[in-house]
Amino acid sequence: MKQLVKIGLAISVVFWAVSLNAQQSDPHLIYEQNCAACHVPHAGDFVSENLVATENGLVGKASGRLVLDFLEAGHGRLSDKEIDDLIDQFEFIHESGRLFQEKCIICHDNAAKFARLKLILRDDILTGRYTDRNVAEFLLHHGRLDATEAQKMVEILTHQLQVE
Incomplete structure (x- = not known):
């Protein structure tokens, strides 16, 4: 019986860790938790109001700096995976329009x-x-x-x- 409880607990911990990791890779959640406090609340509005596409990637309208470079330099203190997920989402938003x-x-x-x-x-x-x-x-x-x-x-x- 104790062995079954341990197995059940182990499975629960693994499920929780996997679901937590899945939530963290959600670009909407990444934006809301790491960007929205200083920028507009939604990534779609941020992209349309602040970014433009160039042949090198998305850049800030005001700075002319690549968003990828800006994030990789530490802005937002994001992990490499979070940066990749956010850039992919920004590009998708830009391509899909409003x-x-x-x-x-x-x-x-x-x-x-x-x-x-x-x-x-x-x-x-x-x-x-x-x-x-x-x-x-x-x-x-x-x-x-x-x-x-x-x-x-x-x-x-x-x-x-x-x-x-």
Whole structure:
């Protein structure tokens, strides 16, 4: 019996450590915990208001300095993994534009929360968690999206599920 308790405790500790590590790699959480106190509350707003893309990567509008160099020099005191995750997220945000904010934010809180609470990937198809609807098909008639925007939104929402 004591052996079973020890095994159960060990499994619980491993599960907790794995889930903690997964949470720490969430770029939204990284931004909110390490950046939002001094910058705007959401990474999407930060990217659109403060960064521009160059052939070398994202740079600060005001400084002209590469964001990657700035973070690697110690700004935010992030680990290498956190920097990589944040840069990947910033680049994704920049590439995807402000589509969610322009078309969806009026009814849905934010893309990450919405995707993680309401959607799921089933056989690699973005699906309503509770409605079982194919999101790509649903968006063709929802949210004032044209076909190109609907496909882009599926990519954005799918990305939100995959970054955790």
